[in-house]
Amino acid sequence: MSEQELKALRVRIDSLDEKILELISDRARCAQEVARVKMASLSEGETPVFYRPEREAQVLKRVMERNPGPLGNEEMARLFREIMSSCLALEQPLKVAYLGPEGTFTQAAALKHFGHAVISKPMAAIDEVFREVAAGAVNFGVVPVENSTEGAVNHTLDSFLEHDMVICGEVELRIHHHLLVGENTKTDSISRIYSHAQSLAQCRKWLDAHYPNVERVAVSSNAEAAKRVKGEWNSAAIAGDMAAGLYGLTRLAEKIEDRPDNSTRFLMIGNQEVPPTGDDKTSIIVSMSNKPGALHELLVPFHENGIDLTRIETRPSRSGKWTYVFFIDFVGHHRDPLIKAVLEKISQEAVALKVLGSYPKAVL
Numbered sequence: 370m371s372e373q374e375l376k377a378l379r380v381r382i383d384s385l386d387e388k389i390l391e392l393i394s395d396r397a398r399c400a401q402e403v404a405r406v407k408m409a410s411l412s413e414g415e416t417p418v419f420y421r422p423e424r425e426a427q428v429l430k431r432v433m434e435r436n437p438g439p440l441g442n443e444e445m446a447r448l449f450r451e452i453m454s455s456c457l458a459l460e461q462p463l464k465v466a467y468l469g470p471e472g473t474f475t476q477a478a479a480l481k482h483f484g485h486a487v488i489s490k491p492m493a494a495i496d497e498v499f500r501e502v503a504a505g506a507v508n509f510g511v512v513p514v515e516n517s518t519e520g521a522v523n524h525t526l527d528s529f530l531e532h533d534m535v536i537c538g539e540v541e542l543r544i545h546h547h548l549l550v551g552e553n554t555k556t557d558s559i560s561r562i563y564s565h566a567q568s569l570a571q572c573r574k575w576l577d578a579h580y581p582n583v584e585r586v587a588v589s590s591n592a593e594a595a596k597r598v599k600g601e602w603n604s605a606a607i608a609g610d611m612a613a614g615l616y617g618l619t620r621l622a623e624k625i626e627d628r629p630d631n632s633t634r635f636l637m638i639g640n641q642e643v644p645p646t647g648d649d650k651t652s653i654i655v656s657m658s659n660k661p662g663a664l665h666e667l668l669v670p671f672h673e674n675g676i677d678l679t680r681i682e683t684r685p686s687r688s689g690k691w692t693y694v695f696f697i698d699f700v701g702h703h704r705d706p707l708i709k710a711v712l713e714k715i716s717q718e719a720v721a722l723k724v725l726g727s728y729p730k731a732v733l
C-alpha cells in the first residue's frame with residue numbers, strides 16, 4: 370500500500386471518528402433527557418428507576434440483529450454495552466457489589482453485564498454481597514450461581530433462603546484457567562498450588578496428570594490465590610486473565626480446565642422488579658410437603674403447559690431435618706398469563722413458593 374493511500378484512509382477514519390463522537394455525545398444528551406423525564410414523572414414519595422435491564426437487553430439485541438459487519442455481533446454489542454454504561458452513569462452512577470477481591474471472575478461478570486462505568490465494590494464473601502444489597506449500600510450485587518463442570522454454588526443458593534432479593538439479570542462467562550507463577554517462582558520446585566475449591570475441581574484431571582504430588586490449597590478466591598503467589602517462590606496459582614494481569618503473574622500453562630466449554634453463570638441481585646421483554650427467564654424457590662410424589666406434582670404443571678425448565682436444584686431447607694427446597698429456573702416471565710396460571714397451580718400444592726425474579730435472558 371502506498372503512503373498516499375494510507376494517508377487518505379486515515380483522513381477518512383478521522384472524519385468518521387468525528388461523526389461517531391458527535392453521535393455518541395448526542396446519545397448521551399438523550400440519556401440525560403431520559404433522566405429528566407423520569408424525574409419529572411415521579412409521584413409523591415417515589416424513587417426514580419434509572420437502570421432499566423429490560424430496555425438494555427432490547428437495545429443490545431437490536432444492535433446484534435442490525436449489525437452489518439464486519440465486526441461480529443458479540444463485539445458490536447460489547448461496544449454498545451459500554452456506551453450505554455457511560456450514558457447510564459450520566460443519569461445515575463450505579464454501585465455494584467461483587468464477590469471479590471479484585472480480579473475474580475465475578476468482577477469480570479459484573480463488568481460484562483453492567484459495563485465499565487459502574488462503581489464496583491469487592492466483598493469478601495457471597496453472603497456479604499447479599500447483605501450489602503439488602504442494606505442499600507449498593508444498587509446491585511453479582512454472585513456466581515452455577516458452573517457447567519462443577520454444578521451449583523451452594524453458598525449463593527443458601528443466601529437466597531436468608532435474604533429477600535430480586536434477581537434482575539444473568540450473565541454467562543466462559544471460564545479459562547491458567548497455571549500462574551510470579552517473577553521469583555522456581556518453576557521446577559513448585560510444591561503448592563493455590564486456587565478456589567471450584568477451580569481446583571474444574572482442573573482436577575489436568576492437575577492429576579501434571580502435578581500429581583503437589584499440595585492443592587483451597588483459598589477464598591482465585592484472585593486471593595494469585596495474590597499469595599506473588600510472595601512465595603515455590604507456589605503457583607490457578608486463576609484467570611484478570612487476576613494474572615492484576616497481580617503481574619505469567620502463564621506457565623494456559624487453559625488447563627478439564628472441559629473446554631467450562632462456563633459459569635452469574636446472577637445480578639437487587640430490589641427492582643424487571644418488566645417482561647418477551648425473552649425472559651424466571652427463578653423460583655419451592656418447598657413441598659415431605660410425601661411420595663411431591664416432586665412429580667411440582668413438575669407436572671410445567672410439563673402440561675410446555676414450559677421449558679432450564680434448571681432444578683435441591684438444597685436442605687434449613688428449617689427441619691431432611692426437608693428440602695427446590696430452586697427452579699424456567700423460560701418465561703411471572704407476569705405472562707400462562708406462567709401466572711402455572712405458579713398459581715403450584716402454590717396450591719406447595720408448602721411455600723417464592724418468585725426470586727424474572728429477568729431478560731443473557732444477551733452477551
Ligand SMILES: O=C(O)C(=O)C[C@]1(C(=O)O)C=C[C@@H](O)C=C1
Nearest residue numbers: 400403420421424425453456457
Ligand atoms: O431508556 C432508558 O430508560 C434509559 O435510561 C437510557 C439507557 C440507554 O442508554 O439506552 C440508559 C440506561 C438504562 O439502563 C437503559 C437505557
